Amino acid sequence: MSLVRNPYVAGLAVAVLAALYPVVRPDDLTVLGLGFLTFVFITQALSWGLVGGYAGQISFGFAAFFGTGAYTTAILWSKNGWDPVATLPVAGVAAMIVAILVGLPVFRLSAQYFSIATIGVGEAARVIAINLDNITGGASGLNLPFNVPDKSWFYWAGLTLATITFLVSAWIRRHRFGLALFALRMDQSAAESVGVPTAIFKNLAHCVAAFFVGTAAGLYAMYLSYTHPDQVFGFDISIGMVLMNVIGGIGTLWGPVLGAIVYFPVRQIVLSDPNLVAVNVLIFGALLIFIILFEPGGLLGLLSRFGVVARGGLRLRPQDAGAIVELEPAASADDEA
């Protein structure tokens, strides 16, 4: 039983099981394609969780990293003749550079203000990408070469990336770095007073997250053989990362994985159904409201109610958050007293 509780063992076991699928059914191209995209989304969700979940800095601007990564791969591959696989680490580093440029000023803000500023980050990145039309292809997008590996390759590549992200996320949780992020999430001044360099750690988490998002975006651009600013810099990319974490359980290790596995198929169904596509934002927005009001712990929170897993993660219910928000007495029902 203790092996199951060990996140490294559990994560690797799930990954090995998932890796067997292309061996068993190498011709099931639909599932392999969907599997690859799911792994891209899991990578995104886990990365976002490092900043939004562990450090409690809700970002609505992660599309900036996704777009940067996608365009780095796209340009190096189609215009400079690089091998696409060799562009992936460069895509990650490019996203990391953007993360530093964004993080240095924006992390000066308190958590909530950080969130709004990141909406601007995502929008600014998209507008810049559209206006740099000689590099990015502007509003007409950029077509990429079609000589890509087969779907099994993408499936395994995506799985490998998602697994590495998961292991890094698990490692951070157990390491002093993760504890420092939890501390600054709960009380930034208190964390600073015990010597946690909060600004450096927030930026560090941001960089690690951006690296994985950028790499995943590079793979994604390879897979689609096409990039467009509205697609890879789109606000829905950023919203998706928030939603996957909220659905699964924000601030937990497995929550983003679970959230991505639930969110991605639902998103595919909603976007491909002509009746539902017009209301897709409505569905996800309502889901967000519903989860925050009734089960802020997401799916993992729901499971913990039945004793399947222990309660953990970001405490979003006022009654759980007593220790965190002592500066602001609860404006909830007891205020009447």
Place this chain on the structure above:
Amino acid sequence: MYDLSNIATLAIYSILTGGLYAAMSYGLALVYGVMKIINLAHAATMMLAAFTVLTFNRWIGLDPILGSIVVLPIFFFAGMGLYRVAVRRVAAVPVASLLLLFGVWLVAQNLAYIIWGSEDQSILTSYTFATIDVVGIKIAVIRIIPFGLSIVMLAILRWFLANTDLGRAIRAVSQDRVAARLAGINADRTATLAFGIGTMLSAFAGGLLTLIFSFTPNFGGVFQLKSFAIIVLGGLESFAGVALGALVLSTIEQFSILIPGWRASLVNLLAFGLLVLTLVVLPGGIASLFARRRKVAE
């Protein structure tokens, strides 16, 4: 190419737009002051108000200026309702309220797409292209009226906050929630009221924006970012700071056309650029400059 009268025109337009921006941003600042939460539904409110004004205009030919005033009670009560039903349950946890209000924004945006479609909408009135001549400079009427109304609105609000019990309660809760409660102020009721007023101000600005700009269900987002840049520049809770921040942003936006090779599509980046610059150079906003000077003077 740019003579003195062009510069004067730009300066006048900066002031006129700044007034509207101040009214737009103050709702956000007020809610932050009392509840310490960022009202991400601000964008949704501005957008819904714009479409409500449009609907009244199409339906009974209601003038958009009158429309902006008519919608105020609707949004005042809608804001209070939103606070009582949802925000209040999670108001103690800023992250949760942020996500909740973000969800409200998404839902409102999608509802607007369903009801009004995604086309660019605009309201044309008999005075849309009218101008007034002031010492040889032509000024559009649709810029002057929103400015005047915004100033009146802010004056009323300032009077309300300074001279009524409810207004004083709002200020007391902004300054120190615990002390305000000890003095017998019902912080919850005050927060409800502040949320209603904040929503009403956003709606007012949204309604007036229809005079000047065309809009889609997406349109609140840009102005939300502008409001945010303004209140960060203004020092978050300072009334004068918000007004000054609004003026700075509108001046930069108006004068940006003088930059060689400038593209109009980049205008909305200026708010974000200003925000980043403020954070790097002046993290406390304009108000901190005055505070520092005052300290030196003492």
